[in-house]
Amino acid sequence: MKTIxxxxxxxxxxxxxxxxxxxxxxxxxxxxxxxEIENPKYLVKDTDGIFSVAxxxxxxxxxxxxxxxxxxxxxxxxxxxxxxxxxKDNDIYTANYHxxxxxxxxxxxxxxxxxxxxxxxxxxxxxxxxxxxxxVLVPCLFLDRVxxxxxxxxxxxxxxxxxxxxxxxxxxxxxxxxxxxxxxxxNELFVIHVGDWKIEYQIPVLMSGETHIxxxxxxxxxxxxxxxxxxxxxxxxxxxxxxxNHKPEVIQTTSCGGKHPRDFILMENYLxxxxxxxxxxxxxxxxxxxTLGKVKDRVEVPEVVSLVY
Numbered sequence: 001m002k003t004i005x006x007x008x009x010x011x012x013x014x015x016x017x018x019x020x021x022x023x024x025x026x027x028x029x030x031x032x033x034x035x036e037i038e039n040p041k042y043l044v045k046d047t048d049g050i051f052s053v054a055x056x057x058x059x060x061x062x063x064x065x066x067x068x069x070x071x072x073x074x075x076x077x078x079x080x081x082x083x084x085x086x087x088k089d090n091d092i093y094t095a096n097y098h099x100x101x102x103x104x105x106x107x108x109x110x111x112x113x114x115x116x117x118x119x120x121x122x123x124x125x126x127x128x129x130x131x132x133x134x135x136v137l138v139p140c141l142f143l144d145r146v147x148x149x150x151x152x153x154x155x156x157x158x159x160x161x162x163x164x165x166x167x168x169x170x171x172x173x174x175x176x177x178x179x180x181x182x183x184x185x186x187n188e189l190f191v192i193h194v195g196d197w198k199i200e201y202q203i204p205v206l207m208s209g210e211t212h213i214x215x216x217x218x219x220x221x222x223x224x225x226x227x228x229x230x231x232x233x234x235x236x237x238x239x240x241x242x243x244x245n246h247k248p249e250v251i252q253t254t255s256c257g258g259k260h261p262r263d264f265i266l267m268e269n270y271l272x273x274x275x276x277x278x279x280x281x282x283x284x285x286x287x288x289x290x291t292l293g294k295v296k297d298r299v300e301v302p303e304v305v306s307l308v309y
Contacts, residue, residue, distance in 0.1 A: 003267065006034060006050055007274065007281065008043045008306035014279075015302040018043065018052060018065065023309070026270055026283055026296035035069045043308045044087045048072075048110065050308070053082045053094055062094065062105060062112060075112040077103055086129040091151060093129040095138060100124030102138050104153050118153045127168045127184070132176055132194070141166035141184050148197075159197045161190075164212065171221045171228075178246055180219060182230050187216045189230065191246050200246065205230045205239045207253040218263045227290035229271060231261035238264065238273065238284075240291050252291045257282035257298065262305040270296065274304040281307065 002024040009015040020034035038055040040063075049072060050065040061076035062085065078101065082094035092105040092112065103117040120126060125142035135156065136149040146159040146167050161167055166185025172178070172194070179192040182205060191201035204211050215233035222229070228241040228248065236259050240252040256264075258275030265272050271284045271292060279302050285293035 003309050005265075005272070005281075005307060005309045006043055006045065007301045007304045008040045008052065008308070009301070010041065010276070010303040010305055011038050013303060015304075018050065018069075019301050019304070020069075021281070021299060021301070023267065023270075023272070023283075026285065028272075028281060028283055028297045028299040031299050031301065035065045035071070037063060037065070037071070039081045041081060042084050042306045044085050044092075045308045046087060048107075051085055051087055051092060051107075053085050055081050062092065064107075064112065073110065073112055075105060075114060077105075077114050077117070084126075084128050086131055088131045091131070093131070093136060095126040095129050097125055097127055098123065100126050100140065102126060102129065102136075102149070102153060116153055118149070118155070120147055125166070128170065130170055130172065130179075132172055137170070137179075139167040139170065139181065141168050146170075146181070157197075159192065159199075162186075166214075168216065169219050171219055173221070173225060180221065180228055180248075182216050182219045184216050185214055186211050187213055187232060189219075189228065189241060189248055191248060201248055203241075203248050203250065205232060205241065205250065206235065206237070207239065207250045217261065220264065220266050222266060222290065229264065229266065231256060231264060231273070233260045233262065236261065236275075238271070238292060242290060251289075254292050257284070257295050263307055265307045265309065267309065272307060274301070274307050276303060276305050279303060 007019040017037040018035040021031040040052040059076040063074040082096040084095040104115040124140040130137040144161040168184040170181035258278030260277035263274040283296040
């Protein structure tokens with residue numbers, strides 16, 4: 001079955017915005033510029049279109065891009081682009097790495113409206129917004145904490161980590177009982193029980209056991225919830241972690257097929273990796289045991305940093 005994939009990019013060199021390509025049976029093709037827009041670093045696909053962080057002429061915010069690639073709506077509310085966007089129901093949240101700000105936008109009747117924002121701390125390194133039921137989690141890598149808010153951005157608490165851990169991205173299990181979170185600075189995986197926020201397991205994401213080499217980035221959970229996949233940009237690798245009743249074990253560390261694996265997605269029996277510095281999306285086979293097999297295909301995408309379908 002053919003699937004359309006959208007690629008978010010930086011536009012500092014050759015990229016012009018959001019790119020679109022098709023994917024079927026491991027083959028990537030029909031690459032083209034979908035929407036010309038500045039710095040669409042992260043995307044969310046929705047029934048109404050694609051919501052993207054973006055820079056505008058004099059400021060930054062969020063754009064809603066139609067199925068045809070036109071900008072249906074846009075809202076500016078900050079001076080520098082956020083690095084992450086999340087949406088649930090009518091709530092949109094962005095995380096700004098530079099200013100340490102989490103912004104809340106309402107989406108109703110095809111229009112976005114600025115609601116409120118919380119600045120955690122200038123330079124906090126806010127890198128993601130995770131929404132679970134009525135709570136919002138924001139990893140702040142330079143503060144070594146994950147802050148917990150309600151949906152209106154009222155602070156409820158935080159999860160503390162050791163100095164120079166750098167919590168970056170996480171993913172919840174389907175039942176919402178556990179949070180798997182990776183750290184950018186210490187290159188570790190944390191298995192966290194939701195509610196009491198107790199860290200039950202903590203392991204290096206590299207098979208070598210190395211830590212504190214920096215630049216671990218994205219994390220994804222397989223559909224059957226047996227495997228986690230984690231990218232580390234310093235090493236240009238993807239790690240495969242097997243889960244046994246939530247207990248993690250690294251079973252493979254392999255090349256990302258290029259340079260600087262900023263993001264990746266799992267599709268059917270394939271993993272598609274966005275390699276920013278080698279300007280390409282690389283498709284890997286995923287074996288029955290969860291490990292990554294050979295490179296199936298690759299396509300050039302300038303300055304690619306995120307993928308969504």
